[in-house]
Amino acid sequence: MNIIIIVAIATILILTHVFKISSIELWSLMIGLLVVSIVSSLFSVAAANRPTQDLLNAIIHISGEPTATPPPNPNDKRYAGTGFQAALQTLYELASHDKAIPETSTVSETTSIIESALNQTTSGLVVLDHDRNIAYSNHAAPVHIDQNNKKSLTLLFNGTDTLDAWLDTCEKESVHAEHIWTRIGDKLPEEEDRHLFDVIASYEKGTKSETVITLIDRTDIYNVNEQELDFIAFAAHELRGPITVIRGYLDVLEDELSDVLKDDQHELFRRLTVSANRLSGYINNILNTSRYDRRHLSVHMSEESLASVYAIIGDDMSLRAKAQHRLLSVSFPADLPTIAADPASLSEVLGNLIDNAIKYSNEGGAINVTAEVKGDFVEIDVEDHGIGMPGNVVGNLFQKFYRSHRSRETVAGTGIGLYISKAIVESHGGSISVRSEEGKGSTFSAFIPIYATVADKLQASDNSNQGLIEHGDGWIKNHSMYRG
């Protein structure tokens, strides 16, 4: 191209007779022009090539091929006016999109797998934000959506031990906390399609998912237990009917026949009465045990004097001791402070302890029931001078169905009396213990809180044991994990 132009210029110059074809000036001009044009075209080629080269470099960089050249800088001054800056920028942007796109697709894939898994599981998962709004809930979670599209949990917590109450405490006191509730229903017992959950909440202050709640559907297990409870309640009803009649008519008859009965016949009547009374006591033990094992046992405490609690069973115990030829002596100090007690339950405990004392002592043996103040508690002692126990037996004594090897052979029993007594005493916020020496006898001690020491807690919790249980080392707190 350059050569054609130069030749054309030379031809014009020759034709216009400016230069002769043989003149040195013409040739030197032509050579000069040639050199200038070659040099200038070299520059223009380089300039024209640069964007292509940079484009190539940019692509090499984007594709991730190893290269020594630095990636072209779109902010380079050279590109400013040419529009190549925009082109390069677009390229880089596209490339970064290209990189991001495969990543998001993996994340969303994982998210969708997790989400479908969460919706597939029978366990509920609920995430609460800082304001306790439901940020996420899966299908199994018992969540209600109201007209304003606001989600809320439909769990019915027992008493004051609620999620909200726990979160209140967490917000005040904790950075990280965990709590477990068992046997929490999402509907009332009579309602259809009711589910029972174990609820596990974990709290982490300040995070996006501040509270994570996992709900394990235990409906199958707990429903069976509910049915068992129903069965036991109905069975007890059936058993109590005849006992009512036997006790009632014995009472009536003994009264009406008192003039004609001879001494030993009175004694026979007494044995009948004692036996019928014991039956009714055992039914209470079975019912209470069943309730306790399902954590349905609640005691409703009020201010009581120990004497008035004992009076519920006093006549029965005297009669029982007399019929079995034991010397029962009961003496409580007149100035004993009042206790916080559920009279019916605590009288059952005393009945169980005295019943055991009678069972495991000998004819004519003395049984002493006494009480004294021990710190914040009233200690009630039931002491016998019977067969006693070796140390290795004592540790197992309060376990369900436990019977010592020897007592299994010699003394009848179900092995739930002490188990349920311990449960009842502990649900009073108290404790029970035993001292025993083989061949010399045993002393069972029940510690029941003095009313004045727990009055405010009781009043705050509507006289149920909730307040005490939560603050003391009571049985619900300690046992709920592995019971049920």
Add this chain to the structure above:
Amino acid sequence: MAIHTILCIEDDRFIGEMYVRSLKKAGYEVDWVVDGNDGLITARNKSYDLMLLDVMLPERRGTEILDALRGGAQDLIPNTKVIVLTNFEQDDESRISMQKHADAYLIKAEITPKRLIEIIHQLDAA
């Protein structure tokens, strides 16, 4: 006002007869009905000083009877004292809601007629 007239709503014949016999012997005037519907009708037709109310009753449960009589805005038996007498182990909620409307709540197997009369005397004194 001393308790004199008693309505006993009890479906178990042995238990019902036992209470009626003892209460009559003790000088009370006793009417005895065996099913829940009759119980509710009788309680509404005549004013008794005391009602002995079983829980597990045919036709209408004791809980329903008590609810019908005392659960509304108006107490339909303002001059009657109520002793719930049951052998059925109710759940806490039902028991507490019955106790609210009753003067006493007793397990039948735990008391004898003699003890029941003592309790009635106590109610009289209160």
